[in-house]
Amino acid sequence: MKSLSVLELSKLYNINRQTIYNNINKGILSKNSDNKIDFSEAIRVFGEPVKKVDVKESVKIDSLNSAEFLLLRQQVDMLKNQLSDAKDRESFYHNQIETMQRLLEAPRPYTTSFIDPEKTQSEPILDENNEVIAKPPKEPEVVENSRISIPEHIEPEPEKRGFWSRFFLPNG
Incomplete structure (x- = not known):
């Protein structure tokens, strides 16, 4: 809504500025934070103005x-x-x-096959015509690292002991 200064309000209503200040001091009329009076507040106190607003x-x-x-x-x-x-x-x-x-590629579903513990796959699986369907898996070979040699006279590292075991268990 439109805000008016005290001078504009006095000209609009043809009243003295001191009358407006007295109404403000008595609390009848209130001012905004920018020290202007809201037009709706003036209408509430003084009624409709005599002349129209430009x-x-x-x-x-x-x-x-x-x-x-x-x-x-x-x-x-x-x-x-x-x-x-x-x-x-x-x-x-x-x-x-x-x-x-x-x-x-879509991931292939994990297929499990039943392995009979009595029958190990040491022999190839044959079909009706005696053709090889599947070969037995090879045993994995254990290969030692030939670059690192461990001397035999080195004792194995003792088992690590916790904090409390140092106090309550005998030395081993």
Whole structure:
């Protein structure tokens, strides 16, 4: 709503400025933080003004509001552009993810086979025509690292002992 100074209010209602100040001091009329009186507050106290408010004055007073309005409009437009850019990026990355998932091979399910403990696979499995279907697996060979040689005269490292075992268990 429109805010008026004491001088503008006195001219609008054709009353003395001192009357307005007295009403403010008595608490009948209140001022804003910018020391102006709200037009609706003036109507509440003094009633409708005798002469109409000029449209040109309201444009001058609202010019600050219109500048703020333009600034806010620009910010809203900028945020809309940023939102549309973010949505475009999101759809691009979503398409990239789908493409990568199609390119990756689906993992094969883990198949378990029953192994009869009595029958070990030391013999190849044959079909009806006596053709080899599966060969027995080879035993893994244990290969020692030939580069690192451990001398035989070195004693094995003693077992690590905890803090309390040092006090309560005998030395070993």
